[in-house]
Amino acid sequence: MTVLVRSVWLRLLLCFVLLAACSCSDEAVPGTDTRLRLTVVTPISGLGDMGYNDKIMSGIMEFYGHHDVNMTLVSPTSLDEIRQIIQDWRKNTESGPRSLLLLTDDVYESVLKNTGITLASGQQILLVESRSTDLPEGVYTFNINRYGISYLAGCMARKHQEACVIAAMSGNPVLEEAIDGYTEGYQTDNDKQVKVFYLAEDASGFNMPDSAYRVIGQMGNTFVLPLAGGSNNGIYKYSRETPFYLSLVIGMDTDCSWFSSRIPFSIVIHIDTLLVQYLTAWFEEREMEPSHTYGMDSGMVDIVMSPIFYKYIDIWEEYYNDIEYWNNTYRKYKDEALEKEKTYVMH
Template sequence: MFVLLLLTACNKDDETVTVDAPKGVATVTFLVTPNGLGDNGYNDAAAEGIFAFANATGTRLRLLLPKDEAEAENMYRQWLTDNATQDSAVMILGSSVYEGLAQSNHAALTGQGSRVLLFENDAVIDGVSTVLVSHYGVSYLAGAMSQGFDALILAATEGVPALEESIAGYRDAREIYAGENNGKPCQTTLHYLADNEMGFAMPDSAYRYIVRRADEFFFYDEMVFPLLGGSESGVLRYMNDDEFTLSLMVGMDVDQSGQSSRIPFSVVIRIGDVLRQCLNDWTSGREWPGHMQFGMKDGAADIVVTPNFFRHLNLWDNRYADPDTFQRLYEKYKDEAMKKEQTLPLPSL
C-alpha cells in the first residue's frame, strides 16, 4: 500500500485512486467492492496481489472505490466507454457481487490486449474472463478439523457462490466427522446475518448475535466458522473481549493467528497470488480462457495451523490437550479434502 501511495494521487470527488497513463502504456483498473478494502481478509489479500504486480512490473494501477453497487456500475460503464479501443487496459471486477453488472454491460473491447477479469466467480459472460478459487475442499478440511465441537456457520448473506460453496464443504465434512462431546452428538448450525450484501459490513450485528448466542449456553464452546467479510471483526471482538470463553473461531481467508488466542487454525485463500499470476500471464501475452479455476491442488487454498495454540489460552479442555491436535487432524484429512474438491464438476463453458 505504501508503494501504491507513492505512485498515486487521491481524487475524493469520485472516490478513485489514480494516475493518468500516457497512451500506449499498460493499465490495470481494480473496481473494489463497496466497503471491501480494510477487511484484513479476502479483499485486502486480493488488493495486495494486484499492488505487488503493479509495483514489480511498473504497470499503471487505478483503484475505483464505489460507495454502492449503483455507483460501481456507473464506474464500470465509464471505463468500458473510455477503453473500448485502448490497448493493454485491464479491468478487474472485485468479487462475485459484480456478476450482474458484468452480465448487463457487454465488454466490447477492440484494443489489443484489453481484458475484463471477474474473480470469485465461474459464470459464463461474453467478453469477460472469470477466475475462481474453490472453497469447497479447504472448507471440507476445516469441517473435519472441527470435530468434537458444536459448530456455528455464520454467513453474511444467502446466495453468494463462494459462501455457499464454503458452507457445503464444511457441512459435508461435519455430517461424517462432527463426532460427540460429553456423550452427545455435535450439532452444526447455519445462520445468515442479513438478507442482502450489507451482511458483509455489519460487525456490530455479528458481535451482538454471538453475545446473544453465548448467553443461551452455560458454557459456550462452539467452533465458529465465519463467512462474513468485514463483519468478521465483530466475532473477533467477542473472542477477544471474553478471554474465558470456551468457544473457538476458524480464521478466514488469511492467517489470522495473531488476531485472537481463540483461533486454532485458519482457512487461507491465496487470491492475491492467483490474481498476480493472471496478470503476469497477461503481460506475457498468454490468452485468458473464459474461466480459470484453482484450489488446494494448486496451493491457492489451504489451512494454516496456529503454532503453539494451546500456550496462549486462559482456558482449554481435553479436546485439544495434545498440543498437536489440530496439526494431526490437518494431516489426517488433507488428502481426502483435496480428492473431494477434485471430484466437483467444473462449470460448463
Template sequence: MGMNLMLFSCSSSNEQEAETLPTPQLVFLFSPGGLGDMSYNDRILEGVQQFKMDYPQVDLYLYSPASLEEAEKIFSDWIQKPGQHTPALFTLASSDYEPIVEKLLVGKELTSNKKVLLFESSKQYAEGISTFQISMFGASYLAGITASEITNQAEKALIVLANNTDSPIHIAREGFMTGFQGTCATTYLANDWTGYISANLAYRKMKEWGQQYPFIFPVAGGSNAGIYRYSREYDSCPYLVGMDIDQSHLSNQITGSVIKHIDRLIYHYLSEWATVGKLPASQLYGLESGYVDWVVSPLFQDALQSLVENHRQTAITQEKAYYEATQP
C-alpha cells in the same frame, strides 16, 4: 502513476525517432467498503502493489466504491469509452459484481483493446471476459474435521455467512458441513453485500451465539472482525476459524484459518495480461492448487496438525467429488 515506455530506432538519415508505445491501463475495482478489512481485500491490494512495482509501465487506477451502484457506474463508464489502441484490463474483485457483468456485457462485445477479469465466478462468458474462482470447499472440509475433533463430535456448530446469495461462501459452508459430519446451523448477517461490512452486528450477535454453540465457522469478510473482537473481550467464547489470511494472532480461540493466497494468484493473472495479453476463460482453484489451504493455529498444532495432514488427500478427493456432482 505509470511511465510511458519509449523505443528508439535509427532512420536512414541516422536520426533517432522516438516511438511511444500505448501505455497499458489496469483498472481495479475492489468490493464495496472492502479495503481495510485486514483480510481478503487487503491481500488483493498487496498483490496489485507488487505487480505495479514489477511492471511500472502499466497505468494503475484503483477504485473502492461505497456501493454496488457506484461500482456499476464506474464499470459502465469504462465500457462506454471509445475503443483505442491502448491495452486495457478492468478487474472486478468480487463475486458481487457478477450480476453487473451480466447486465452490461452479456450479448455485447468489448472493443478489441479491452478485457475484463471477474473474481470468484465459475461462469464462462464471451471472449475478452475471464473468470476464476478459489474454491474453499477442501480447506473448509479440513476446518470441519478440526471442529469435529475439538468438540468431541458430539456438539453442534454454527456457520455464519455474510449473506444468502454469494455462491463462494455457500461452497465453503458445504465443505465445512461435509467435514464436520454433525449438526450445523446457518445464520446470515444480511441479504446483500453489506453482510461483509457488518462487524458491529456480528459483535452484538456473539453473546447469543456463544451461549448456544461451541464452534463457529464465520465466512463474512470484514464482519468477522466483530466476532474476533468479542472473543478477545470475553473469556467464555466458542472455538473459531480465521478466514482468507492467517488470523491466529487475532484470538486464542481461532483453531486455524482458511487461507487464500489471492495476492499470488492476482499477480499471476496480471503479469500474464501484461506480458502475453491473454487470460484463461475460466479457472477453478481448489485445495490441490496451493492457492487455498487450511492452516492450524500455533496454539493447536500439537493436538491437530497430524489429524489435518492425515485428512488432506481426502479433502482434495471430496472437493473434486463435490464439483463433479454439482456441474450441469
C-alpha cells in the same frame, strides 16, 4: 495494537500512498502515455477488512510495484454505480494502449452480464471469483473452490460439541460452497448439526462487525467458521475480549493467529498470489483461460496452524490437550477432503 496489526496497516498505508501516484482517469491524450492501462474496481464492501479484500489489494500493489502501468482505482459504494463504471471504461479505453478492467468482487457479475458489453480488440476484463462459464468474449475469471478446505476444517472441528457458521449474506455462491463443505465435514459420522447464521440479505453483511459481535455473543460453546469478510473482525474481537471463553474460531482468508488466542488454525486463501499471476499474464500478453477453478491441490488454499495457540490459550478442552492435535487431524483428513472436493466439483 499487535505487531501483526501494525504491519497490516502499514502495508495498507503504503498502498494508498502508491495509489495517490496513479492516474485518476481512464481518459488519455493521444500520444502522451503509451503504458498499458489497468483500472481496478475495488470490492463494494471496501478495503481495511484485514482479510480477503486487503489481500486482493496487496496482490495488485505487488504487481504494480514491478510493472510500469497506468493504474486507476475506482471505489464504488453501490451496485448502481458499477454499470456506469463499466460503460465509462469501455468508452474511454476503446482506442490507445491495451486496457484491463479488474472487477475485484463476484457480486459485479450480474451487472457485467446485463450490460451486453462488446469489447474492442485491446480491451479485456478480469472478474474475480466467478463460477460462470458463459461470460462475454474478452472477459476472464477464476475462482478458488472453498468446499474441500471447508470440509477439512469441519473434520478438524468434529469433536467440538457444537459448530456454526456466521456468514455475511445468503445466496452467495462462494459462501454457500464453504458452508456446504464445513457442514458435511463436521456432520459426517456425527449426529450434531451445524447452525448457520446470516448477517444480511445483501453485501452489506460483509461490513457489519458490530452485528457479528452480537451474534457470536448469543452462542454457547461452539466452533465458528466465519464467512463474513470485514465483519469477521467482530467475531475475533468477541473471542479476544471475553474471559473464560470456550468457543473456538477458525481464522479466515489470512493467517489470523494474532487476532485471538481462540484461533487454533486459519484457512488461508492466496488470492494475492493468483492476482499477480493473472495480471502478469495480461501484461506479457500471454493467453489466459476464460475460466478456471483452483482447489486444494493447487496450493492456492490451505490450512495453517496457529504457532501461538497453546502458548496463550487460558482455557481449553481435553480433546485438543495434545499440542499435536490440530496437525494430526489435518493429516488424518486431508486426503479425504481432496477426494470430497473432486466429487463436489464434478457435480
